[in-house]
Amino acid sequence: MVDHENDQAIHSHHSAASGTENPMVVDSAQGVLPHDADPSLTDAQAVADALNVDPNVGLSQAEAERRLAKFGPNELASAPPVPKWKKFLAQFKDPLVYLLLAATAISLVAWFIEKANAVPGAEGGEALPFDAIVIVLILIVNAVLGYIQESKAEQAVEALSQMTAPQTNVLRDGRITRINTVDVVPGDIIVLGEGDSVSADGRLCVAASLRIAEASLTGESVAVGKKADTLEHAKALGDRANMVFNGTSVTQGTGRAIVTGTGMNTQVGKIADLLQATEDDESPLQKEMNYVSKVLGIAVCIIAVVVLVALAITEGFNDIHDVIDSLLLAVSLAVAAVPEGLAAILTVVLALGVQRMAMHNAIVKKLHSVETLGSASVICSDKTGTLTRNEMTVERVVTPSGEVQITGTGYAPEGRMVIVDQRTPERAATEMEAVATLGVGALANDGDLRENTQSGIWEAIGDPTEVSLIVGAHKVKADRRYAHYSRVGEIPFTSERKRMSIVAQDNADAGRLTVFSKGAPDVLLGYCNRIAVDGAVRPLTEGDRQQILATVERLSGEAYRTLGQAYRPLGTASLADVPGVILNAAGHVADIAEQSDILESDLIWVGMVGIIDPPRTEVRASVAEAHRAGIRTVMITGDHPLTAARIATDLGIIEQNGKALTGDQLDALPDDDALDAVTSEVSVYARVAPEHKLKIVKSLQRQGNIVAMTGDGVNDAPAVKTADIGVAMGITGTEVTKQSAKMILADDNFSTIVAAVREGRGIFDNIRKFLRYLLSSNVGEVFTVFGGVIFAGFLGITQPGTQGVTVPLLATQLLWINLLTDAAPALAMGVDPSTDDVMARRPRRLTDRVIDGEMWGDIIFIGVIMAAVTLVGMDMHLAGGLFTDRSVAAVGHEAQMVEARTMGFTILVFAQMFNALASRSHLQSVFVGLFANKWLWGAIGVSVALQLAVIYVPFLNTAFGTVPLSAGAWLECVGLALIVLIASELRKCVLRAMHR
Template sequence: MSDLPRETQLHSPSTSSLGLSLNSSSDSQPYADADPSILDINAVETALHTSVTNGLRSEEARARLEKYGRNELAGKPAVPAWKRFLVQFQDPLVYLLLVATIISFVAWVIERSTNPSGAEPLPFDCIVIVVILIVNAVLGFIQENRAEAAVEALSQMTAPHTTVLRDGRAVTINTAEVVPGDILILGEGDTVSADGRLLSAASLRVAEASLTGESLPVAKKTGTLESTKSLGDRTNMVFNGTAITQGTGRAIVTSTGMKTQVGKIADMLSQTKEDSTPLEREMDNVSKILGIAVVIIAAVVLAALWLLEGFHSIDDVIESLLLAVSLAVAAVPEGLATILTVVLALGVQRMAKHNAIVKKLSSVETLGSASVICSDKTGTLTRNEMTVETLITASGEVKVTGTGYVPVGVLVGLEGEEIETSSPIRREVVTALVAGSIANNGELRDEGEIIGDPTEVSLLVAARKVHAMDDYQSIERVAEIPFTSERKMQTVIARDKADADSLTAFAKGAPDILLEHCSYILVGDHVRAMTQGDRQDILAHVERLSNQAYRTLGQAYAPLHVARMQDIDGVRVDVSGRVEDIAEQADAIEHDYIWAGMVGIIDPPRTEVRDSIAEAHRAGIRTIMITGDHPLTAARIAADLGIIDEQQGDTRESVYGLERAENITGRALTALTGDELDAMSDDEFNAAVRHVSVYARVAPEHKMRIVKALQSHGNIVAMTGDGVNDAPAVKSADIGVAMGITGTEVTKQSAKMILADDNFSTIVEAVKEGRIIFENIRKFLRYLLSSNVGEVFTVFFGVVLAGVLGIKDPSSTGVTVPLLATQLLWINLLTDAAPALAMGVDGQTDDVMNRAPRKMSDRVIDAAMWCDIAFIGIIMAAVTLIGIDLYLPGGLFTDISAVNVNGASHDEQMVMARTMGFTILVFAQLFNALASRSATQSAFKNLFSNVWLWGAIALSVVLQLAVIYIPALNTAFGTTPLHPHQWFEALGLAALVLALSEVYKCVARLVVKRHR
């Protein structure tokens, strides 16, 4: 077996599986009310019947989950189904209909008491209104249940996960399945999923503000406390809901769910109502406007009738009240709120199928308005399949074949020749990969599954390809000084179990940083002092590889002999292999390292991202790369993807003066670094942010500052992130986007959207889907409101012009409405729900990505849309009233002296006329459904692309035929069968809505074209 130069042989420990069971007969969790912080690790381990080295067995974990329940806080009690059903009636517009129903019932009672022979045997108007309201409530109840189920399914997709030790292996499980006795594996960015006693801690710091109010992260140690202390001082404990901000550690779970510290205070938390979204507020506003408008119109009409004709009898009062009922029914889009919720839920489901998991329905509004996407590079713009491709040591440069995480490849020279085993450069490469594999927290499993940072895993893959670890299997890690964004390097202390006194420090990190800790360099089998020339050569290689878009990592090592270790306070290695936190001793350990070499790691751009960035640019969305990588690496990837122009020069000096910054409008800089940002004033920073599209070597505070600056310019910013340091910027952005694969739990909780595939293209697709959803909402709002306005205008003008249109019998007094309240309510039920829902799932009719992003200040229903609604409403009312007029003597199109050959009375003629108007209005609204699919494009473009809409139209037609031709429904709805020629007249008049809508759109397109 070969040896590392100046290093003792290392080997790995063997472990045995322990089969322990929990013998407690109590259902209360162990330590739920006690304080494990005052017990040593062995006592806690024994009491919980677990193993700190192997964790729980899977069978035991399942048994404990059954015994102690899921690791969840108690939620709000379920609302009974009957209460959720009654909620369907809690709407101002429904209240208006219920009042109208009561008025109609009172009118029937009065009419029956004053004129028993002339009154209806049953209050059909009231019955039909109540039945339709109940049917609508049932539909709403069913649809909202489905929407809730969809949201619940999404919440399961975004459920937090935790890494624990089970059966001797690290596994990732749903946080709700964590049980007492589990061994938590904690890392930077994780959210602690349960209360636990620390087993190990390396530079571990935990943000406990959510529990204790402590503003700064708390440093954690494993030592046993002498007495019970307050939660903020229990430094050997971690608590549910807190966040790991730095370092790594392991802990035994002592309490889960409501038995945790946060669970004990959960009942004291007040339930706050979630704020309504801008869209919901606008819908509430529309409902109020409609309600107020109906009341005003009804009051004006009733006042006019009273002044012009007067109320001469109780019948006049009854008829006037029924008019108010008709206006109320005509104005109310009863299912508006339910349809909106369902459309949003279905849209979010579609997004989830494309790997964009939106946590809240309200976020869909914001998605369609995004004007800037700030994205990390690694894993989002690139494949996140980090591959060690090139290695440089003292003897030269070699390549490793193969890509991704499959450890298949060989070591070859620059000309492709395979490197021999005896070659000195191979010895150097093996030593470098050994150092990189030991100073490593990643894990590569046989099936290609990776655990940890992809960059770290790439070193493990490269080591397997060249069999670097074959001679170094007997190793044991005993301590770690973790990588942090400030240190940019990691050191792991390992030992040979056969020689506990011989320790070796292995390190990896940014080459320029690691070089500062190196005094020697490995050349073949020998070690010599590092010269200034060596340092310059290494830095030159770093620069060259960075220009080629490689990520560089250096590897080094140093023997830590017994004499040296005695001088390092804090390193206490016992037989169990545990050591105290040595991060504070980094200066004493990390010096006189031996430089072994460095690797060039490539993360190839995703092939589909370039097209997605081009699509985003076409949609008026700016793409910005913010990365911690080298600026030249960032610029190269950005150029490859089309974020910046590859041919442009470096114009960074232009941003340091505001006047000069004006001259680079529209040009992105090569890259700005965090140091350069720090050197800028606020004005210079704001000027640079307007044009710079690539930022490299940035810190968390830079990301936050960039987001704030972009927002101050009026942008709607989407910000991606994965690490805990990204969480503040992600939370501050208008659309925080977390990585679903590599993202930490802290970032996922801060985000509004999670990418299940960590792919930038998914963001662009989500923005597109968000725009389509918003456009579909505008479609069905245009359709619903124009249809209801048409009904209101029909009733209003039908009453005001009753004498002109022949609606009113000249020999009678009082009010005659053109359509009955039950007919209007049937129209709403028939033509509102199904077609509106179908439009809510409509595909893209307009090119939504060929327009500028919508401003959040823009109204959902703008002035142009209100004009469209009014135009269609007027046309709809006109064709309906014309159809009624055609079948009544004394109207505009008939002569008052005309003789009815069948001897029909005016009431009988009125039934036929209403049936015609009723049918025309139904089909006018169905034609309107086709016209409303786009505000500008012809309805005949992609006419048959929405099969759901055609299905809804077919269903509406069948039900309308039933109302006209089934005798029982004739009585309930005041209809009579139509003859074939009457259908031609009805459909011809109804089709005018579509025809005139096409003319209106054509004129609108010409106006827009002329103004361009």
């Protein structure tokens, strides 16, 4: 129970950890620490007493919650959130908006001039500056939509960040619990293991062969050995061997630390401002959008200049009205060309797509990584847990006297021994040796097995391979036989060593010490010179070695993962008495992790186990789908080459009798060219170390591949970070690997990667769909304005004797069209179901343009058709046109122009709605899956309803310069707009024929 009066002590100790001057005040019954206490100079128990925590129990959950409320979350201070009003005003920070505001000013000046020059008592002119009012209102509506879309995208990103939030193992209420790192509080006992990121500053109370990489904090490139001993005098940060610091990572061993500082009260908190100064580079997709906007802007400026020059030469500017009308025309062209909501729509579409991927267990940490994911050409995958079920089960135990099978599957410790060959004469010896083999494996082990009291399900804590040995030992009661041993030291497993050893004392034999080892049989055998047979120990002969290696080959060929077990009695109760063991200056035994050559020599071979991890049934289909999509699957594993080849063959990664290349064979290659030649063909690698994974990834990248690389261990982090798409395991992955990766698999399943690639391709296709739609529609608007001005005389837009420039469509009408078509239909296309088979084509290269030549062809073609039908529709309602010659006497030219503009305005809206349907595929007919996207049909319905309102609501008639249309005019509008869809279908038929 924690006394709340100790908050001051906790706060003071919290401050002391960060180097501030707050004194520590503690209850004298718990021990008084010196003023401005340095935890590294204080005994670990005294630090625990000052923070009022039992290192063996940890804080209670209730006390942890109270401290979290008191001291705040364990996170670095970030920039204060931007107020909502600033986010809203930011929507106006755009060159296009400035242009529209200029148009508003010009429109107001024109209205004032018109009012000033009006004859008193005469009718005419607008009572209000409707153009200016409408532009401002549409700008506000556009800003509101942009703000809403941005907010949704931020919520999606926040949800993703919660799913990928780093986690920490802490001791709470006597049990190890995994919590979000942000919830760690002063006084927590953090439990550290290989691959963990240190989540706070802390004083070590337990350390076993613990090494921590502190380069991010101290610049020290080599991992630092850590011990719980109290320092005799103050030392520099990099030399505080009994302290751990936030932001560093565990590379080896285990430990526990009392948290002394969290959040900004950590050493890394002092440099938080420097960390926040970094900015992310733009993704290729973002660069492409900037390029498209630049091209559009330049093109519009050129068109506007050409039009203005042509007008000045052909018609001249007679008065201020002509100048103002010409400037408004230039603004109209700009409004027509640029899709205002493009950036917001792109962000929302990516956010929604990434959320869908997260629902299917693929958590992409950054939105723009989606485009890279869809471009993957090689997937490099671990075997265990990714291609297989990760339900490791010991099925075979092979000893010098025989072989047994262990029944039962999974982690439930239910099963028994069955002699494989019933004719084996040494049945008793075989069973005894099998028990010894599993007992050694369970002792040289960092895993744990627990039964969930609520569900009754047995749960594996730690590495599944290690837990399988514990389960096997339970099944044959070996755990009981070896229960009197207690660990005193550990030489941890590393990918380079491929073995692990512990030193344990026999409490039933005067505390005598024994080394227990397990590891890859071919590696461990090299450290053995004796063998235990039927209770006796004799020298290990060359014949024994060959027989053991042959058994390894046999079991590996049957897809078993093999692990050898060995031991060595040290014959003493003190490591200091072992010949060759190094002592430090104080006469104590130096770190035993650095004395493996001494302790792991002269081992006695006991036996080996065969562990099976069956392939995931769904992976074979996923490998086949990846192959169909032009994506090569590469297996990289530490297992035996025969095991790797067998699993790879079963999954379809390689053909029957395919070979696996080993790490040693990779090392034997003379240069990068030879390596590239090998990696271009070989798809299975076995017995590899982490540096081999990095070499393979770099080699594949040199060949122009976009590489996805899976990883879980801390040593996988460099390869995962180097890959184009680093993929971390969500279940078995270490925090360091998760932080290095761009994507996290919540279920550790290879099929999820392939599904994510499919989703990524679908998202990218949808981006191309709405880009094709938006740009072709906007180009259609530009061509309409441009053609309407250049050919005004032919079309009847300009009548003989009229003054000034007459634009075919008003700026407010163009803004309204963009408001209708840029938002809802484009967003609906962003969640469009796949219309094409996205996995039936080769991967896209990152150098490929998002808008390629074929798409520009679509855009220009549709834009021309759209402008043509719009201008024809206007011509049909004007006197002196190409297609009709209506009399102007009855209603006057101005009234005819308003009706014609209403026609063109409406035709353009409907043409863009048909274009939305046509743009769902570059080749596929619009009638394939016509009603698959209910959101698109809803958006079209809303757009049509709003257009009807603009035409039939009186005050909107005035604002947008429209008049009600007759039934016949509606038939003309729909009929002409439908030509856009028909033309698109004919173009697709031609393109499909050319592709065939």
